[in-house]
Amino acid sequence: MSNFTPTPFTLPVYDLMHRAGEMRERSLDIVVPEGFGNAVIGVQTGSELHLEARLESLHDGILVTGQVDGDAEGECVRCLIDVSIPVEVEFAELFAYSFDEAFDYTVSDDHVDLEPLVRDAVVLSLPFQPVCQEDCLGLCPQCGVRLLDNPGHAHEEPIDPRWAALAGLEGLTEANTHDVDGSASSSATEEKR
Numbered sequence: 045m046s047n048f049t050p051t052p053f054t055l056p057v058y059d060l061m062h063r064a065g066e067m068r069e070r071s072l073d074i075v076v077p078e079g080f081g082n083a084v085i086g087v088q089t090g091s092e093l094h095l096e097a098r099l100e101s102l103h104d105g106i107l108v109t110g111q112v113d114g115d116a117e118g119e120c121v122r123c124l125i126d127v128s129i130p131v132e133v134e135f136a137e138l139f140a141y142s143f144d145e146a147f148d149y150t151v152s153d154d155h156v157d158l159e160p161l162v163r164d165a166v167v168l169s170l171p172f173q174p175v176c177q178e179d180c181l182g183l184c185p186q187c188g189v190r191l192l193d194n195p196g197h198a199h200e201e202p203i204d205p206r207w208a209a210l211a212g213l214e215g216l217t218e219a220n221t222h223d224v225d226g227s228a229s230s231s232a233t234e235e236k237r
C-alpha cells in the first residue's frame with residue numbers, strides 16, 4: 045500500500061502526529077547521497093551534513109525548524125583553485141497532515157522528508173561567485189599564473205591581449221602575425237575571464 049523508502053533525510057513522526065503540543069529534538073549526521081549546489085559550488089556527494097531539528101506537533105501538521113551545517117566545495121571564480129566554504133543555514137517548514145496548497149510539504153507515510161527543504165536552504169545560501177579570499181587577484185591575463193602565488197609578477201613588455209593566446213602556444217617569437225582572427229582571439233578572451 046505504500047512505497048515509502050527511508051533516506052538519510054527522513055524522520056519518523058508517528059509519535060508526534062495529532063498530538064498538538066508535543067515536541068522532539070533530533071540530530072542527524074548525514075552522508076550526502078547526492079550532491080547539490082549551483083554551477084560553481086555545492087555540497088558534494090559523500091560529504092557530511094549535520095542537522096539539528098526540532099519537530100513540533102501542531103493542529104495542522106508538524107513544524108520542523110532547525111539548522112544544517114556542512115561544507116560546500118567548488119572553485120574560486122577568479123583563480124580557479126579549489127575552495128571550501130562552511131555552510132550554516134536555518135530552515136523552518138510546516139509539514140501538513142493533508143495536502144494543502146498553503147504548504148509546500150506534507151507528512152507522508154508517518155515521516156517527514158527534510159531533503160528538499162535542506163537542499164533549498166543550502167543552495168540559496170551559496171555564493172554565485174565564490175572566491176578563495178576576498179582580495180584574490182585572479183590569474184595573470186597574459187600568462188595565466190595565479191597572481192597571489194607570484195607577488196610582483198610582471199612581464200617585461202606588455203603583450204597585446206589579442207595575441208596572449210598565441211603567446212601561450214609554444215614557440216612564438218616575433219608577434220608579427222597580423223592576420224589573427226576570431227578563432228584565436230576567442231580563446232584569448234576565455235583565458236582572461
Ligand SMILES: [Zn+2]
Nearest residue numbers: 120123176180
Ligand atoms: Zn582565487
Ligand SMILES: [Zn+2]
Nearest residue numbers: 184186187188
Ligand atoms: Zn603573467
